[in-house]
Structure formats: structure tokens, C-alpha cells
Amino acid sequence: MNKVKIAIFDLTDCEGCELQFIALREKLLKRGNDFEITNWRLANEINSNGPFDVTFIEGSPIAETDIETLKQARKMSKIIITLGACADLGGMQSALLEKKRERDLLEVYGPKYKTNSLPPKPVSYYVDVDLHLPGCPVNEEELERLLSSLFIGKKFSPKNHSVCLDCKVAGNPCLFLDEGFCLGPVTRGGCKAPCPANGIRCFGCFGPIEAANLPALKSAGEKHNSVENIDNTLSLFFSKQDVYKEYKISQKKGKNVS
Amino acid sequence: MAKVIFENNLKELALSLSKDAKVFAPVKTHPNSTYSQYSFVEFSKEMELVIDYPTTNLPPKEFLLPPKDILFTYSNGQSQSPVIEKKVIFGLSYEDLYGVEKLTKLFSSPIKDDHFLEIKDSTLIIGADHFSPPKSLNFDLYLQKINSEIYVGHAGTKKGSQILKNSLFKNQEIKIPKVSKKKDLLLSNPDLPKIIMKSKDHPVWNDLAKICLGCGICSYVCPLCYCFEIDDEIDITKDDICSTKCRTWDSCMLNSFAETNAGNFRGELSERIYNWYFHKFVRMPKEYGFSGCVDCNRCVIFCPAKINYRNTLMRLVKDWESKNERS
Amino acid sequence: MKDHNYIPQKAKVVERESLSPDCLGLKIRFPKNYQFNFHPGQFVMVSVPGFSEVPIGITTAPDKNDFEIGVRSAGTVTKKIVSLMVGDDIYINGPFGNGFPLQKMKGKNIVIIAAGIGIFPLRSLIRYLGNNKKIFKSLTIFVGSKCPESLIYKKEYKEWEKFAKVYTTVDSCGPTWDGCIGNITTLFDKNKINKGSLMIACGPPIIYKSIINRYVGKSIAENDLYFMLERKMKCGVGKCQHCTCGELYVCTDGPVFSYDQIKYNTEALS
Amino acid sequence: MSHNTLSQFISKIEGHGKLKYNIAESCVSVNIDEGERLFERLVIGRSYTELAFITARICGVCPTAHAIAATRAIEDAFGVDLNDKINSLRYAIEAGQIIQSHALHLFFLALPDYIKVQNGLELHEKDPGLFKIASELKSAGDEVIKVIGGRAIHPLTPTVGGFTKVPTKKEIEKLIIKIRSAQRLAIETLEIFAGLKYPHLNKKEEYFSLTKNGFVDILGDKLMSTEGVESDVKSYQYVIKEIVKKNCTAKHALHDGHGFIVGATARVNLMSEDDFNPKTQKALKMLKIKLPITNSFKNNLAQAIEILHFCEEIEKQLTSFIWSKDERTKVGYKIKAGVGVGATEAPRGTLFHMYEFDEKGIVINCDIITPTVQNLTSLEDDANEYLKQNKSVSIPRRQKELEMLIRAYDPCITCSVH
Numbered sequence A: 001m002n003k004v005k006i007a008i009f010d011l012t013d014c015e016g017c018e019l020q021f022i023a024l025r026e027k028l029l030k031r032g033n034d035f036e037i038t039n040w041r042l043a044n045e046i047n048s049n050g051p052f053d054v055t056f057i058e059g060s061p062i063a064e065t066d067i068e069t070l071k072q073a074r075k076m077s078k079i080i081i082t083l084g085a086c087a088d089l090g091g092m093q094s095a096l097l098e099k100k101r102e103r104d105l106l107e108v109y110g111p112k113y114k115t116n117s118l119p120p121k122p123v124s125y126y127v128d129v130d131l132h133l134p135g136c137p138v139n140e141e142e143l144e145r146l147l148s149s150l151f152i153g154k155k156f157s158p159k160n161h162s163v164c165l166d167c168k169v170a171g172n173p174c175l176f177l178d179e180g181f182c183l184g185p186v187t188r189g190g191c192k193a194p195c196p197a198n199g200i201r202c203f204g205c206f207g208p209i210e211a212a213n214l215p216a217l218k219s220a221g222e223k224h225n226s227v228e229n230i231d232n233t234l235s236l237f238f239s240k241q242d243v244y245k246e247y248k249i250s251q252k253k254g255k256n257v258s
Numbered sequence B: 001m002a003k004v005i006f007e008n009n010l011k012e013l014a015l016s017l018s019k020d021a022k023v024f025a026p027v028k029t030h031p032n033s034t035y036s037q038y039s040f041v042e043f044s045k046e047m048e049l050v051i052d053y054p055t056t057n058l059p060p061k062e063f064l065l066p067p068k069d070i071l072f073t074y075s076n077g078q079s080q081s082p083v084i085e086k087k088v089i090f091g092l093s094y095e096d097l098y099g100v101e102k103l104t105k106l107f108s109s110p111i112k113d114d115h116f117l118e119i120k121d122s123t124l125i126i127g128a129d130h131f132s133p134p135k136s137l138n139f140d141l142y143l144q145k146i147n148s149e150i151y152v153g154h155a156g157t158k159k160g161s162q163i164l165k166n167s168l169f170k171n172q173e174i175k176i177p178k179v180s181k182k183k184d185l186l187l188s189n190p191d192l193p194k195i196i197m198k199s200k201d202h203p204v205w206n207d208l209a210k211i212c213l214g215c216g217i218c219s220y221v222c223p224l225c226y227c228f229e230i231d232d233e234i235d236i237t238k239d240d241i242c243s244t245k246c247r248t249w250d251s252c253m254l255n256s257f258a259e260t261n262a263g264n265f266r267g268e269l270s271e272r273i274y275n276w277y278f279h280k281f282v283r284m285p286k287e288y289g290f291s292g293c294v295d296c297n298r299c300v301i302f303c304p305a306k307i308n309y310r311n312t313l314m315r316l317v318k319d320w321e322s323k324n325e326r327s
Numbered sequence C: 001m002k003d004h005n006y007i008p009q010k011a012k013v014v015e016r017e018s019l020s021p022d023c024l025g026l027k028i029r030f031p032k033n034y035q036f037n038f039h040p041g042q043f044v045m046v047s048v049p050g051f052s053e054v055p056i057g058i059t060t061a062p063d064k065n066d067f068e069i070g071v072r073s074a075g076t077v078t079k080k081i082v083s084l085m086v087g088d089d090i091y092i093n094g095p096f097g098n099g100f101p102l103q104k105m106k107g108k109n110i111v112i113i114a115a116g117i118g119i120f121p122l123r124s125l126i127r128y129l130g131n132n133k134k135i136f137k138s139l140t141i142f143v144g145s146k147c148p149e150s151l152i153y154k155k156e157y158k159e160w161e162k163f164a165k166v167y168t169t170v171d172s173c174g175p176t177w178d179g180c181i182g183n184i185t186t187l188f189d190k191n192k193i194n195k196g197s198l199m200i201a202c203g204p205p206i207i208y209k210s211i212i213n214r215y216v217g218k219s220i221a222e223n224d225l226y227f228m229l230e231r232k233m234k235c236g237v238g239k240c241q242h243c244t245c246g247e248l249y250v251c252t253d254g255p256v257f258s259y260d261q262i263k264y265n266t267e268a269l270s
Numbered sequence D: 001m002s003h004n005t006l007s008q009f010i011s012k013i014e015g016h017g018k019l020k021y022n023i024a025e026s027c028v029s030v031n032i033d034e035g036e037r038l039f040e041r042l043v044i045g046r047s048y049t050e051l052a053f054i055t056a057r058i059c060g061v062c063p064t065a066h067a068i069a070a071t072r073a074i075e076d077a078f079g080v081d082l083n084d085k086i087n088s089l090r091y092a093i094e095a096g097q098i099i100q101s102h103a104l105h106l107f108f109l110a111l112p113d114y115i116k117v118q119n120g121l122e123l124h125e126k127d128p129g130l131f132k133i134a135s136e137l138k139s140a141g142d143e144v145i146k147v148i149g150g151r152a153i154h155p156l157t158p159t160v161g162g163f164t165k166v167p168t169k170k171e172i173e174k175l176i177i178k179i180r181s182a183q184r185l186a187i188e189t190l191e192i193f194a195g196l197k198y199p200h201l202n203k204k205e206e207y208f209s210l211t212k213n214g215f216v217d218i219l220g221d222k223l224m225s226t227e228g229v230e231s232d233v234k235s236y237q238y239v240i241k242e243i244v245k246k247n248c249t250a251k252h253a254l255h256d257g258h259g260f261i262v263g264a265t266a267r268v269n270l271m272s273e274d275d276f277n278p279k280t281q282k283a284l285k286m287l288k289i290k291l292p293i294t295n296s297f298k299n300n301l302a303q304a305i306e307i308l309h310f311c312e313e314i315e316k317q318l319t320s321f322i323w324s325k326d327e328r329t330k331v332g333y334k335i336k337a338g339v340g341v342g343a344t345e346a347p348r349g350t351l352f353h354m355y356e357f358d359e360k361g362i363v364i365n366c367d368i369i370t371p372t373v374q375n376l377t378s379l380e381d382d383a384n385e386y387l388k389q390n391k392s393v394s395i396p397r398r399q400k401e402l403e404m405l406i407r408a409y410d411p412c413i414t415c416s417v418h
Ligand SMILES: Cc1cc2nc3c(=O)[nH]c(=O)nc-3n(C[C@H](O)[C@H](O)[C@H](O)COP(=O)(O)OP(=O)(O)OC[C@H]3O[C@@H](n4cnc5c(N)ncnc54)[C@H](O)[C@@H]3O)c2cc1C
Pocket: B259, B260, B261, B262, C043, C054, C055, C056, C057, C058, C069, C070, C071, C072, C073, C074, C075, C076, C077, C078, C079, C117, C120, C121, C229, C230, C231, C232, C233, C255
């Protein structure tokens, strides 16, 4: 059997997700006969230009070279998998308003600076994506589940339940109740709820669950939080998602009415 | 002559049982939390038993129908069912005892779920509350609280009477009061199934869909919600396919619950909410003769949107009655 | 040995045949001493280790040791099943469900309506009736499909025509097709059926609506009209709750339901 | 699009850079090709409560350092005083961060150049023993962050005033055992890196580190340099100036108009012999390691020294955490308007976070200076100096060694463009 040729490309991001491959090292070594990583800038000295069977894309396309890499990778790969929230959702960096990007750049780099980059987007904005592995960072067990599915040719799909299932099963006290807010109820699970387990509320890094009811989240959270804070937290990972855009529109409409 | 045990000996009783089985008992696991202080956890000597828990994070179904349960494993062309370990669930409240009883019935008929029943059979159920023991004797042992110090042991099974022989129980002449739980007029309303059956078009479902987050917590924390998902897990370190058939908790509140090739049969949250009530108060009564609620209040406490099923039911009943009066 | 009701029985794929671009027929054989009895209209849970299980209808009549299934590649598990080869292991649990009302068919004019892969479970009935020609009066089969290539079992129409009238239609086609064009309701318009017939339909829910509009209260009695429902299923034994429609379980009360059973059930025919 | 779009960047460093080597003129430059994520703008208008979570994501290799720097800045602004118990645990997790990052860098990115393997997988095939050391050391670092921080990447517990959750005594005791056995591996690692043959380079530099009471301290409050500079962290902007270069998304920091170095070498060079923990002192003597280090290739050696030193330090800090009398692991505070500066020694050097808050704790101004920004100027200077000092080395070899030099610096371009 031919080895599955895997490539891992990082665009602009923190490079935390790809480290999860290193975290799986001993387990992956046992499958050395099934796959080889033929392009991984972070870990390989020499890297192939393709073709690849499976390509992981980490990070959000921002720099010109990111978009080049992405398009070329799509051409050379059978399957494209987004690895983590930056690739999947555009990452936190995409929470900044696009129309204010120029001003933001000016504030940080001064007037003489010229940029070659574009506002951050999810990878799917530029190329077709076959599978998504959500999370910031991706969860080790979910990555393992994805890889083992890949090796036997089973389609991987992220979990469909909310973070609250993971959270309840872990026996954590509910922060929505104790502290008045948490994104767990509208966020895709599979992460095993590490944030609530460590006393911080869910920030939504796995992206919204199917049919996330954001207006309901707002009305439940409003009792103890300003709508502004709720919006801020939501925008971190959801900003490029349709449910969020719809929610923002409904918010605006609501304001106009009242 | 009654078998009596003192409150300060209960811990020792729990520990003595932990010699041959894992004992799960209510403990204050999160003292700083306002809402979720107590959980059933594997009991050990440095813990404090909280026999009078107001409620626990998860109901005892967590041990009978675990959130993730291995049905069987498959390797080298052979299927093998897992070894079921012995367990004791210690200190169940009156409501939770009924939860266990009903759950067991759900998995016993019309088709038996062998795997569930095997787990149930290897689990010892020990209740503790101040009511007189449930008539259905749905326990192995029941510790009826007489006053702040004394509990009287009632055996429901042979295994239970075996425990009563433990020297921690003393023979004592004592008057055992009759304390029964007040009848819940709302839940025992005989018209409830009919009312809900005919209320699909009631505005309440849309009202709830505006505030419900669709998170599924109300299913996870309910002692009687038992819907599940089955999937195979694969071991990444094995070349040969080595898989585990896993049953995991699901919730009918989730969008994908009834999704098929032909479309989503409950694509609207209001439909899913209706189904949640329908199952508890129509389908289950019809199928098993009892409602899917034991009034443990967990779904009320843990709902982030503070939705109270009793308010929903009361609204439906009220509207039903006033409609019938008019006609 | 089977030791609890979720553990499936190992069987073997003994034949495979492509039925359409995305459908595959599989013949499955159990080990010699394994007893497997079923009624037409029942289904099995089919699994391959590492992949989950899916409900699949049986397409043959209970007259041999083997049985057949037809599978359309729709997703994770079905994609795997259609990739199985002769000699591969396949795991079967069941049979489950009620099956067709064979008793009621005695002496009746029977109409079978199959749209798309709805033909799979109905073929079991057709074959059964073919084996028991005496019990019914007449048999009419309406088959509809997207295109001629996805008309499943067309090779067998000749055989069926020995005891039934078979009418086919396709939604769209190339120049070589000389049959009827249009969705399955076109066949209803063209071919009159006998009043008081027993009608059994399987296909996407939308055709059920047109069937009801067309025949109920006119030529078919409510309790003589049967629909097969398809729902998500995880257990097949009435526990997991995925397949419920109101008070009914598709897996144990169905998958075959008479119209009067479900006409007030808002979830069944949505 | 050129055919090598997919392999255009320097491999085995964090982030995207290209090496531009002009052979004719014998000079090099490093191009930075990382998109601007604009974290300094992202945090504006957000509550202080989200800062640790957000800024950790500047870098997946040193998220703990960012979380702690941000937290310290907030504490500075609000005037929060921590007790010793909290400080010990902070120290331990920050030291764990250094071990985690150094181990990853040394074994999986730097060492392959010296022992001529392509990547970690090949290392596993050719030298399973070495791989095992690497793997266990890395997992010891991971474990420290996991136990204290809640997970190995993007830790969760560090918060204003302490920790949202602290490990139990049992968990700490287990961790101490793990870190103790890692010390043995750290000694072996140091032996390996002391025995490598590093390319030739000798250049005088100014080295900076955080200090406290005159000693190098990863949670210090003063900046100190080998040239005698001493300054309060709060006035870092007077000591370190960032400049924007044309076509470069990373800024470059200068001190007094010239480059300087932070990170492992700087810290080690600012320490005197008895500042090291006992086993480290012993190993330094035994292996005859000479300090200070003036060859930037030997930053790898400095990292190896630090792994051992910090393994010992973690044991010390965790032990004092268990035995410390203070009860609270999170102290109270009042939100105040004002400016706060927080710094910490990240694996690659001093990391500064500055925030200005309004009276509700909403960020109105932010500045972040990462270690790599501070090293970039010296990195290029060093590369050019290397070419001058190694004229006799063959061109392909030179090219290779230039890459090794860059790798030795362990630049984190990801961090540098934030
Ligand atoms: C009683 C019964 C008999 C059936 N008989 C046959 C048959 O003979 N031949 C055949 O090819 N198919 C049959 N099906 C449909 C078949 O079960 C589904 O196509 C299959 O479950 C899809 O699973 P998957 O893992 O391949 O797809 P997934 O990857 O799980 O999903 C792919 C798509 O299929 C949908 N889906 C999931 N489960 C079902 C389901 N149970 N029914 C319909 N859609 C579903 C999903 O919502 C999704 O849109 C039958 C279904 C039922 C309930």
C-alpha cells in the first residue's frame, strides 16, 4: 500500500495547532508505515512541492504569500483539511472590522508603512475545504480521531453537540449560572470543556453549533452582562460566521424599532 | 425491631462497601459554586458524605447509562462485550430512586436492552431520604431518616438485607413515622398527555424557542432523558482495525437529531422543544404508563435560560381548561 | 456467539453488483448454523467495524439462506458498504421492524409505488408476491427515478411482468429513452387503478403528499394505504429516540405505516 | 506562481521568513513574510478579563509567557500585590514554558542540523535513545503547563490576582517527581549540546534580561544589560525603541540605536556562576563550559543550560508552593483606570505588555514588544559578521550554516508580527 502523503502548511497564526501533531508523536510513529509527512516547514528540513493526498492548513490567509500557498496547496492536494480556528473561522484576528484595517495598520506601524496583506478570512473564503477540525488549539483527541478516521477511509465530522455536554460530563460547575455568561451553549463541543474546567468561560473557539441561537444567548446573558461585552466575546471566534452576521443584523433592527 | 444506623456511621458504611465495589456517593465537590455544588463521585475516606444533597450536577443515570459507554469491542474479527464492574450508588434521594426505577423500566421493555440491564444488575442501589420507603421497593437498601441522627434501614432485595447485617446497624425499638411525598397535582394530572398531544400549535413553543439556547443541558441532567448516539471509535495505534462500539449521550434539543437524507424532520427549535415535552408527557406515558419526569428539578436549576418546565405545563393546562370551560 | 442485543452477527458478502451509478446490491450469507428469519419489509442494521451502523432494507423474499440488500452511497457508512468486495465480512443485526401487511393482501388488487431507492424494500415484496401469485388478485408497480441510469433492477422488470404490470417514468433522460417522462405522479394520471386496491409506497416524503391528495377518499381506503418512513436510527430497538414520530417509533412500529395510523401524526408526514 | 511556492520559507523556525543571501556582495538579510494580525488593536475596547486568553494566542510556542505578561501588566495597572504562594506557582509555570519551548527547539528544530537528520521522525529511526530523551523532556515541560495551566498549549488558569484553579497537593507532588526525573535527562541534554561542534563566530553584543534585586529573574521588575544599563520595567520604552522597516511586517527594536540580544544566552551571560542551581553548577564545571557565550550559534548551548537550571528551579518553586503558609491562590483587586506594564522572560527573551485602561477596565491603549523583535537587528548583524569571519567556508556550506545561525537564534517570527 502506498503511504498517505501528508502536508502541513501554516498561514498566519500562532502555530499552536500543528504542535498537537508533535504531542501525538509516539502514537503517530506507530503508524509510520501508513503515512509520511512530505511537507511541513516547521519540522522538515526538505519539503516537497506536492502532490499530496491530505493537506492540513493551519492559520488564516492574511499575507500575500499565505494566499499563494493556499491556492497552490489546493492544486496539489486531494483533500484539504483546515486545522484549527484560524483556518476554520478566520481566527480571533478576523474580529477586527475590515473597513478599519487601514486605520489599525496606521496606528501600529505609522504612516510610512505599506502592507502586502489582506484582512484575515477563513480558508474557505479562498479555496474549497473538504474537512474541518475546529478548535483553538485543536483538541488532541479530536486530531487523533480525525487521523485514525483518515487512515481507514472513514469520513470525519466534528461533534455536533454543544460544549455543555462535555462540560456536564466533566462535572464542572456551570459558569453561565455562577457568573452569568458562557459561550458553551452555542459552541460546538468536542473540546472536553477545558475552559470551564479551569474556571474560565467558554470563548467559542470551536465555532458555533448548528442552529446556534445567539439572540437567546444574548437575552440569557443580558441579566448580568452588558450587550457590548456579550458582542465582544461573541465576535472573537464567530465574527465571520453567518449566524453571527444574522445576529448583528437582527440586533440593529431591534435597536431601530425600540 | 428496626435496623438503625447513626448518621455519623454512614460514611463508614459507604467505605465498608467500597471494599468489593466502586461506591459513588454525593459529595460537595464545588463549594464555591452557587448552583452546582454537589456531584456523585467515587467515594474515598478523605471525602465528606452529603446524604441530604439538594441536587447533584448529574443524576445517577450517569452510572447506569454512562455518558460514554462501550457496548463491545471488535478486534481480529471477534466481537467482545466489556466486563461490567460492580458499583454501588449510595444515598440516592427519593426522586432519584424513582428516576432509576423508571429508567430501568424503559430499558426492560418492550425490547430488553441487555447491556443496560447487565450494568443495572451489577449495581447496588442505596437510597436515603426522610420519606417512607417507596412502595415499589425500587432499591436494594433504603435508609429512612428519622431525625438528624438516626436512619432506619429497609431492605428491598437480598443484597440489601445482607448489608443490614453489618455491625454498623443496631437493633433498636423505634417508632417509624409514615412520611409520604405530597402528590404532585401538576404532574399527576390525568389530562396532561392529552393536553400536550393537542398543543402542537400552542404559541408556547415559539415563545420558548426565542429564549432556549438549544444547548441540551436539560437532557443531560435529566434522570430520565436517555436518547443516545452510537458510533465506532478506532484505535490510532493499531494497524488492524480495532474498534469500539460506543454509546454516547445525545439530546433531542440538538439540530442534527432527526436529520436525514430527506431533510431535517425537526428543523425548527420549537419542534424540538415540543418533542422534548411530548416524549416525557405523551410518548412515555403511552408506552410505559408513567411520565418522563420525577420532579427532581435539575432541568430547571441548570437551564442557562432559566426555563421552567412547570411553567410551561401550567400555561398549557390553564389554557386548556379555559378553552374547555368556554366550549 | 451473540451475547447482547447490540452485538451484530458476522456474515459474508457473497455477491456484489452495481445497480446504478451510486447504488450497489450485495448478497449476504450467514454462517451455516445461524438462523435468520424475516418478513418482507423488515430491515437490518448493517455495520463494518470502525464505521457505525445504518438501517438498510432487505430486498429479497425470505426463501433462501442468503439475503440481499441494496445500498446507495449517501455518507460515511454507506460509502464504506458500497466499497465492500466479495468475501469481505459484513456485520448484521436484526431483522427489525414490522414488515408489510401480507395478511391483508389476500385476494386484493395491489399497487406498489416506488420512487428512487424506495424500490429496495419493495423488491422484497414484489419477489414475495411473485413466489405467491395465488394470494393476490392483481399487481401494479409504478417505478419512478431521476434518470434511466438510476432505474434500479430494470433487468428484472421482464420477470416481474410475468405477474404484474410495471410502469416506469424518469424525471429527465437522454435520447435513447422511449418511456414515460415526468415525476411519478405522471404515472398516476396515465394509469387508472382499481377502486379498493391496497397501495404501498416508498420514496421521499413529498410523493406521499401527492398520493394522499390523489387517492385518499377516492379510490383507496385510509387503512389500505401504506407508507414506508425513513428516519435516522441508531439502535433499531426503540430506545435511541432518533426515529420517533409523535407516539410512534419507525423502527419498531414501522417502517411500514398505514395512512390512518399516521394521518393525525404531525411528525410522520411532515 | 513559482513552482516552489510551497517550500519557499526557511524551515524549522517558528513563522515565515526568507533568507536573502547575496553571494556577490557577501551580505544577507532576512525577509519576514508574516501577515499582520494586529493584536495591539484587537484588544482595544475589550475588557481586561479577556486579555490573557487573547494574547496567549499571539504564539502557540510561548502562550504562557504572553498570558503572564498580560496578567502582570493588568496587575501593575490595578496595583495588585501577590503573595509568595501565587508567585511560586507563576514562576514554575513560566519556567515550564521555557523548558517546553527549548526542548522543542533544541531537539526537533536545531539538533537535526548537527546530527544530519531531516526531522523528528528520522531522529526516531536513527537514534531512538536520543528521541526518547527529547520526547520525555518535552513532555515534562508540557506536563508542568498542563498541571498548572490546565492544558499544554494556551494555558487557562493564570488570571489577574493569581490562578482561577490550582492543582491539588497530590498533583503537585506527582509533578515534582516527574520534573526531578527530567533533571537527569536535562543533564544528558546538556552533555550533548556541550559536545557539539558549533560553527565559528565571535562577536561582542549587549545582552539584556529581566532582573530583580540585581539577579536574573524571569518575573523580575528591572531591565539590566551586560553593559551596565539598569532601568525600571515601567520605563522600557525609553530603553528599547521599536522602528518600522520598509516591507517588513516585524518591527525591529534598538537600544541606543544599535542591536542587542535577549533570550537564553543573555540570561546565562548575566548570571554569575553561583546564581545557577546546584546541579547546573556542577554540570557546568564538569563539562568545562565557559561563560559568557559570545558565539550566537551557542545559544543552543545556553538553552540546554537553562533546561537543567529551570528543571531544578521548578522543583524548588513547587516545593515552596506546597509549604507556603499563604492560603489564597487568587487575591482580590479593584479595577482602576491607568497604565500598566508587565514583563516576563519568555523562552526567547524579555516580553513586554503595556495596557492603558479606562475606569471600567476596558483597554484603550496597548503596546507589545516581543523578544524576537529585539533580536532581529543582531540576527542580521550576526549573519553578516559570520560571512566576514568564515570566508574560507564553501558557499553551500555557508548557506547551510547561515540557516543554522538563524535557527540558533530560535526566532519566533509568529510572535514578532502580532
Ligand atoms: C428503515 C430504513 C431502511 C432503509 N433502507 C435503506 C436501503 O435499503 N438502502 C439504502 O441505501 N438506504 C436505506 N436507508 C437509508 C440509510 O439508512 C441512510 O442512507 C444511511 O443511514 C446514511 O448513513 P451514512 O452513515 O452513510 O450517512 P451519514 O454520513 O451519516 O449522513 C449522510 C446523510 O444521510 C442522512 N442520514 C443519516 N441517517 C439516515 C437515515 N437513517 N435515513 C436517511 N438518511 C439518513 C444524514 O442526515 C446526511 O444527510 C434506510 C433507512 C431506514 C430508516
